[in-house]
Amino acid sequence: MIVIGITGPTGAGKTTVLNVLRELGGAVVDCDAVYHELLRSEGPMRDELRARFGAEIFDENGDLRRKELGAIVFGDAGALADLDAITHRHIIEEVERRAAQARAEGRPAVALDAIALLESGLGERCDVTVAVTAPEDIRVGRIMAREGIPEEYARSRVNAQKPDSWFEERCGYTLRNDGEQGALEAGARALFRRIVLENPGSGRPPVQG
Secondary structure, eight states: OEEEEEEOOTTSSHHHHHHHHHHTTOEEEEHHHHHHHHHHSOSHHHHHHHHHHOGGGBOTTSOBOHHHHHHHHTTOHHHHHHHHHHHHHHHHHHHHHHHHHHHHTTOSEEEEEOTTHHHHSGGGGOSEEEEEEOOHHHHHHHHHHHHOOOHHHHHHHHHTSOOHHHHHHHSSEEEEOOSOHHHHHHHHHHHHHHHHHHOTTOOSOOOOO
16 A cells, blocks of 8 residues: 655645545545644543643643633743654644554555645655645635635735645655646546556555546
């Protein structure tokens, strides 16, 4: 089974690319969703966060008090590093568990969807990495349509993220979204087929039709 890391800035079209992989029989692990699930579930990650930052970072319902945690870690490089180390370790463990499950199910490929794929260390656990990028105006338009927010706010979010070149230089492959969904889907389909054919450990083709 091929492990494919998918990353790129928000609004670039990662969801479209991931849906293509699903159609081809692959599995997708949303790393941001994994993080939020771990935050909601009583377990080792919450225990470590409590031990490091105090029980008060969770409210009476067990929900994370983000402002309280933010007040602790922002401006304190050591605390922020500890937060990243704790959360990244547990996310990686859960992602690897889900990837193993996909392998046991006979899935031909699994994609790890993560904006911080390269920073968190997850990229090192992938056979290949793919950057999904798009021009600023396309990203702004997609974010506005998806979240119903004004252009100024959408553009500020885009400008706050790393540039396309950062992702493209660090990933093995790039899918460039120029605004045509059909073209992006076709490009993703061709790329996934190519990745599997070029990987000697693939075992069997991941795509049909």
